Amino acid sequence: MNAHQQPTGSAYFISPETAKVESHTLSVLVTNEPGVLARVIGLFSGRGYNIESLTVSETEHESHLSRITIVTNGTPTVLEQIKAQLERIVPVHRVVDLTVRAGQLGQERPIEREVALIKVAGTGESRAEVLRLADAFQAKVVDATVGHFIFEITGKSSKIDQFVAVVKPLGLIEVCRTGIAAMNRGAQGM
């Protein structure tokens, strides 16, 4: 028997995945009702999909709509399946793969932003250095004593990663990040 065919044999779908894994950002519009987030998260864990980032908040109070932004990864087939499975959830109104949409619009990625609060403690020279760095990263001081700062920083995730990395040796105490908020460029809505 053909040796390279043998190992993939399956009553179940376990043939090795050769397609490339991509990271995509999905926007999911849902009815804001109890349990809806659990349905979405349960779908991901139950079917073995990954969540890199998840953000949720009510966006239209009058019509009880919330928008969930999920960054996930998978092969194109899996990503297509994730979208179809999300659309099957009863309180889900719409699912848009922002990354795919950006591609259709001739753009590299959708606009993706994250907010972080970053607490740094220290005195003396390191304190001055932290302030200089914060200025360079356009991080805002939102709380301070003589012993610490809390910075608010907004930007791409990579920018926040970088800021966290540079202040780490200067007395980083804690970090809180919101996860990604995203939408496509241009005049059209999701």
Next chain:
Amino acid sequence: MTDTTDNGNRMTGAEIVLRALKDNGVEHLFGYPGGAVLPIYDEIFQQDDIQHILVRHEQGAGHAAEGYARSTGKVGVMLVTSGPGATNAVTPLQDALMDSIPLVCLTGQVPTTLIGSDAFQEADTVGITRPCTKHNWLVKDVNQLAGVIHEAFRIAQTGRPGPVVVDIPKDVQFATGTYVPPSEAQASKSYTPKIEGDLKAIEAAVELMATARRPILYTGGGVINAGPEASKLLRELVELTDFPITSTLMGLGAYPASGKNWLGMLGMHGSYEANMAMHDCDVMVCVGARFDDRITGRLNAFSPNSRKVHIDIDPSSINKNVRVDIPIIGDVGHVLDDMVRLWRALPKKPEKAQTSEWHASIETWRARKSFSYKNSNDVIMPQYALERLAEATKGRDTYITTEVGQHQMWAAQFFGFEEPNHWMTSGGLGTMGYGLPAALGVQVAHPEALVIDIAGDASIQMCIQEMSCAIQHNLPVKIFILNNQYMGMVRQWQQLLHGNRLSNSYTEAMPDFVKLAEAYGAVGIYCDDPRELDDKIAEMIAVDKPVIFDCRVANLANCFPMIPSGKAHNEMLLPDEASDEAVATAIDAKGRQLV
């Protein structure tokens, strides 16, 4: 409440439940009482419109409701209490989810004020049932109860059907609120299943079908779910196109087994001709099936040279396991209607000669007689028993349910279903214990029909307590046990995969099924002689009471043909080739890791 105006729409939560069920056309309810549903049971006691069938275990209520639903096309309804009542319902809920059975499950819950306090018989029912339902609700406000129940019925039976749970705290059942009739209930805007297929896609499919030299129709449970009209259209389509047709386990009966284009069931234990035709076809039209792993065998060798059309109401079924060329999202009935119309309107129908070679190949495969077995004069062969059973029930309105295992596959291979909705089996989940309660549900819906649960000696013991239910409600179901004293399918796999080390698959301490039947007040029949089989079967059918038929069959018979794990459709193990050696080496090391 002090509201005593004689406004007919003011009532308690429990009254709302009964009224909502009635307004949704419910006539039968399968359930089991308990503390958290007592107010609803009190209402059941005080009315005659809805008949309650008392089961002996909540799992039985669920499967009975499934059998009821599958044999009628209506929604099955079950009612259970909180905590253990709800957790016992999980198996049938998942079963209904995988086989797309419309099921409304009402569960009692501890009072809202106690939720989260680890109260007696409290469980997070909506949390537990979230992944095994199409949707579920916890109703905390009595004024929303009616609307939620109506929505539950709508969601259960539209689109791809499935189970839903409505969890009702006890204080909500006592509270007084306003009843809203179904016509005034608010439907969720986010749930809008697509029923009509895209006409362009259907046109493309018909064009492709007209060019096929080696076509095949591969149909599934979606045809049954789309209603009897869909089966009629399917038959018409076969008649018009002369395409050979095969079906999944769930779709049996949509096209008659006696039809000339019928190839038999496909898949792991399907016929040689069906699987070979699936492998070699050039155009495959999948109608309401989902390319399940039992069907496809090794995916990268699945029908390698065909262009595929897939009709399914669930968009997530498309391209899930197998990539298709023409997806058509919509209700099978609507799509088939368009397909038949468009085929009739074809300017030039394909010549008969276009497919004549194909039909000849199929006849060659058919001649292998892949379901053949060696009969015996001394012991009853299980296949023979089913052939005789099928023969004895010919011309009667017969409904068959099964448990799960070898007997289930033999029933699918040998019974020969002529009509939709007459075959109830647990396909996706493979739930042992399904058959007896499902048979009860069928018998409730069809009191005059002959309802037979084809069972195995192991499976039947998983829900045997429902014998009590059969007796109490005068449901004369016939339980035909193919008793080989083993968990036959487990034993077969141990023989194939694990060096015939029969770990825990032999049933020691088998009950005396005849005495067991009698203990319940039913009739027991024993048969171990092929010469007596026909008479005993006739006796079973003649009895107007539940019967347990203990049919002793050859202990070590294997279910063939079989696509061993990890093999493709054209690598089937046929009965005449299944020597001990072939069986021992049928599955390689990698296939052994699979199920």
